[in-house]
Amino acid sequence: xxxxxxxxxxxxxxxxxxxxxxxxxxxxxxxxxxxxxxxxxxxxxxxxxxxxxxxxxxxxxxxxxxxxxxxxxxxxxxxxxxxxxxxxxxxxxxxxxxxxxxxxxxxxxxxxxxxxxxxxxxxxxxxxxxxxxxxxxxxxxxxxxxxxxxxxxxxxxxxxxxxxxxxxxxxxxxxxxxxxxxxxxxxxxxxxxxxxxxxxxxxxxxxxxxxxxxxxxxxxxxxxxxxxxxxxxxxxxxxxxxxxxxxxxxxxxxxxxxxxxxxxxxxxxxxxxxxxxxxxxxxxxxxxxxxxxxxxxxxxxxxxxxxxxxxxxxxxxxxxxxxxxxxxxxxxxxxxxxxxxxxxxxxxxxxxxxxxxxxxxxxxxxxxxxxxxxxxxxxxxxxxxxxxxxxxxxxxxxxxxxxxxxxxxxxxxxxxxxxxxxxxxxxxxxxxxxxxxxxxxxxxxxxxxx
Ligand SMILES: [Mn+2]
Numbered sequence: 060x061x062x063x064x065x066x067x068x069x070x071x072x073x074x075x076x077x078x079x080x081x082x083x084x085x086x087x088x089x090x091x092x093x094x095x096x097x098x099x100x101x102x103x104x105x106x107x108x109x110x111x112x113x114x115x116x117x118x119x120x121x122x123x124x125x126x127x128x129x130x131x132x133x134x135x136x137x138x139x140x141x142x143x144x145x146x147x148x149x150x151x152x153x154x155x156x157x158x159x160x161x162x163x164x165x166x167x168x169x170x171x172x173x174x175x176x177x178x179x180x181x182x183x184x185x186x187x188x189x190x191x192x193x194x195x196x197x198x199x200x201x202x203x204x205x206x207x208x209x210x211x212x213x214x215x216x217x218x219x220x221x222x223x224x225x226x227x228x229x230x231x232x233x234x235x236x237x238x239x240x241x242x243x244x245x246x247x248x249x250x251x252x253x254x255x256x257x258x259x260x261x262x263x264x265x266x267x268x269x270x271x272x273x274x275x276x277x278x279x280x281x282x283x284x285x286x287x288x289x290x291x292x293x294x295x296x297x298x299x300x301x302x303x304x305x306x307x308x309x310x311x312x313x314x315x316x317x318x319x320x321x322x323x324x325x326x327x328x329x330x331x332x333x334x335x336x337x338x339x340x341x342x343x344x345x346x347x348x349x350x351x352x353x354x355x356x357x358x359x360x361x362x363x364x365x366x367x368x369x370x371x372x373x374x375x376x377x378x379x380x381x382x383x384x385x386x387x388x389x390x391x392x393x394x395x396x397x398x399x400x401x402x403x404x405x406x407x408x409x410x411x412x413x414x415x416x417x418x419x420x421x422x423x424x425x426x427x428x429x430x431x432x433x434x435x436x437x438x439x440x441x442x443x444x445x446x447x448x449x450x451x452x453x454x455x456x457x458x459x460x461x462x463x464x465x466x467x468x469x470x471x472x473x474x475x476x477x478x479x480x481x482x483x484x485x486x487x488x489x490x491x492x493x494x495x496x497x498x499x500x501x502x503x504x505x506x507x508x509x
Contacts, residue, residue, distance in 0.1 A: 134175045134252075135173070144165070153229075154230065155240060158318045161311065162247075170251065170252070186220050188260070188261055191226065192226055196451045200449050214265040218416065229245060232325040232326050239258050239260075239351070243256050243258055243317065259304050264467070266438055266470050267440045268415075268478055277306070281307065281316075281370070282306070283371045285304065288367075288372055299356055301352065302355050303443055304443065316366075324351065341357075376431040380432070382444045382445070399425045403425060407501055407503070407504060409481075449463070468490060472489045483497060
């Protein structure tokens with residue numbers, strides 16, 4: 060299971076030029092590396108040696124992108140100017156029951172006072188997810204939740220996104236599927252530096268760790284959900300969109316939506332009435348209580364003129380996909396991707412995890428014939444285990460528990476393989492989480508035993 064001895068015969072013909080050019084660049088590489096290392100050393104030792112040592116010539120070099128005052132991705136994590144912002148307003152409340160007004164101006168003012176965050180703010184995403192406050196009833200539930208969280212942490216690390224995990228009810232009445240709205244509202248206020256909050260359910264797993272959201276496509280919209288207009292307006296179905304995964308712009312429009320949306324939930328005095336209205340409008344709805352998904356569909360259905368132009372119904376790829384139509388295809392998809400890589404040395408090249416997005420962009424060239432969404436062999440961005448209820452174990456009777464848990468394990472290992480490979484290992488069997496094999500150099504050019 061361990062890679063064979065290093066030998067020249069392992070190089071594919073396509074890989075050779077790459078190695079040659081690497082060594083041709085070695086001088087300048089070493090020089091730049093040396094300069095970078097010197098700057099890093101100054102940064103790490105500055106606090107110990109200042110003020111007696113003078114390294115000013117190194118740190119004032121204008122060509123250097125590294126500054127000791129900055130940390131993170133070029134943002135200043137250590138400065139909060141004294142200028143007053145919305146945070147200093149005693150009237151501001153994070154509670155779902157107290158609406159926020161003039162949020163666009165308030166957020167803009169904060170960004171003006173924090174210029175290092177203003178740059179790049181439009182692309183910044185915070186992923187928000189969570190689970191219940193208490194241990195899971197299902198004996199393997201907490202293990203599945205841990206792996207589900209690891210899956211999201213992996214995706215966020217690869218793409219440079221922040222992530223917040225909530226396991227409290229921020230409003231005592233807003234339980235189960237309603238719990239996300241108070242969290243998303245609070246996260247918007249806590250992250251004025253982020254243009255987008257991306258809610259991802261705990262039973263939804265990233266299964267394409269490379270895929271990046273096409274934000275450009277959503278530039279004129281404030282909410283993105285997986286959904287289909289004909290199912291809303293013609294079929295009037297409560298599953299015409301899925302509210303378990305959504306991307307919401309951090310702006311006043313979204314604050315207003317969350318206010319209207321949550322007022323169809325348990326905090327409303329009309330909560331019972333909303334359940335009745337939903338059931339009479341969307342006849343396939345299975346249960347009498349008002350739920351967040353049907354509530355959102357109701358807003359789109361009833362107030363199309365107000366909402367439709369602002370909500371992007373993403374149906375082109377698996378913004379989230381129903382696990383039943385996906386989980387049998389992971390092995391085939393794995394094979395298709397390996398076949399591509401056998402013919403593309405640039406995709407096989409080992410690399411640092413931090414530059415993964417570059418390889419995702421390379422791969423796009425080879426995925427043009429894969430299609431997208433249903434019936435495609437492309438990796439689905441998110442596989443959603445709706446109805447599986449991993450934490451309490453009360454899965455929908457339509458499925459047996461085995462297929463739910465096996466499906467989740469497969470999805471987790473399928474995703475993990477995309478990450479683990481950069482650490483030098485791989486799960487050879489998607490259903491066996493405990494076994495890993497070392498990945499040989501130039502994998503998968505050689506077919507064999509690994
Ligand atoms: Mn879900």
